Amino acid sequence: MTLSSESLRPLFAEWARVMQGNKTVLTELDSVVGDGDLGLTMSDGFAAASDYAQHSDEPDLGRFFYLAGKAMASAVPSTMGTLMASGLMQAGKVFKGREAMTLREAGDFFQAWYEGVQQRGKAQPGEKTFLDGMAPALVALRGHGDPLCVAREALLAAQQGVQQTTTMVAKHGRAAIHGERSRAFVDPGAMVAQLLIQGYFNVVQAMYPANGQ
Numbered sequence: 001m002t003l004s005s006e007s008l009r010p011l012f013a014e015w016a017r018v019m020q021g022n023k024t025v026l027t028e029l030d031s032v033v034g035d036g037d038l039g040l041t042m043s044d045g046f047a048a049a050s051d052y053a054q055h056s057d058e059p060d061l062g063r064f065f066y067l068a069g070k071a072m073a074s075a076v077p078s079t080m081g082t083l084m085a086s087g088l089m090q091a092g093k094v095f096k097g098r099e100a101m102t103l104r105e106a107g108d109f110f111q112a113w114y115e116g117v118q119q120r121g122k123a124q125p126g127e128k129t130f131l132d133g134m135a136p137a138l139v140a141l142r143g144h145g146d147p148l149c150v151a152r153e154a155l156l157a158a159q160q161g162v163q164q165t166t167t168m169v170a171k172h173g174r175a176a177i178h179g180e181r182s183r184a185f186v187d188p189g190a191m192v193a194q195l196l197i198q199g200y201f202n203v204v205q206a207m208y209p210a211n212g213q
Contacts, residue, residue, distance in 0.1 A: 016046045051076045052068045063092065090116025103147040130189035133193030140156070161185070
């Protein structure tokens with residue numbers, strides 16, 4: 001199955017829905033280690049990216065992803081908003097000049113997102129960030145099998161990655177102020193990564209409903 005910018009609109013809509021639905025969860029997690037605005041930032045940011053996607057007639061996937069990221073960056077110019085926008089914009093650079101992608105290239109898409117966030121935030125895996133939720137999912141997305149099974153494995157891996165952050169000491173942002181005490185907390189950025197994969201899984205499951213039972 002190949003996906004154009006038009007057929008990717010449901011994915012952006014689902015991300016916006018998932019982030020809005022988990023707004024309270026993200027706010028509560030961020031209230032423990034940050035300033036408590038992550039729920040609002042992610043719900044508003046992904047709403048802006050989705051609004052761009054629903055109204056865009058841009059056929060170039062690179063420009064489509066890049067401009068969706070720009071829309072997010074303009075809507076939520078906070079630290080996490082900028083990081084997420086940087087991920088989308090990096091995906092835009094990777095897919096520049098292309099008008100279609102396959103579900104098997106989801107690994108390339110999320111890898112680019114990961115790299116965009118890493119380059120902007122200067123974090124490394126194991127430092128209790130978004131990367132620690134996404135990195136395990138990337139391994140799963142490189143697996144073989146039908147797209148739904150791969151998406152399911154990626155979601156499970158992301159969930160495990162989020163739980164693994166409770167063994168890590170935060171090195172970045174306000175969470176780092178807590179030092180060793182930060183080890184006990186689930187990282188809210190990693191949870192955002194899990195929600196991204198959740199949205200992707202939901203859309204793939206809708207494409208393959210018979211296999212999703």
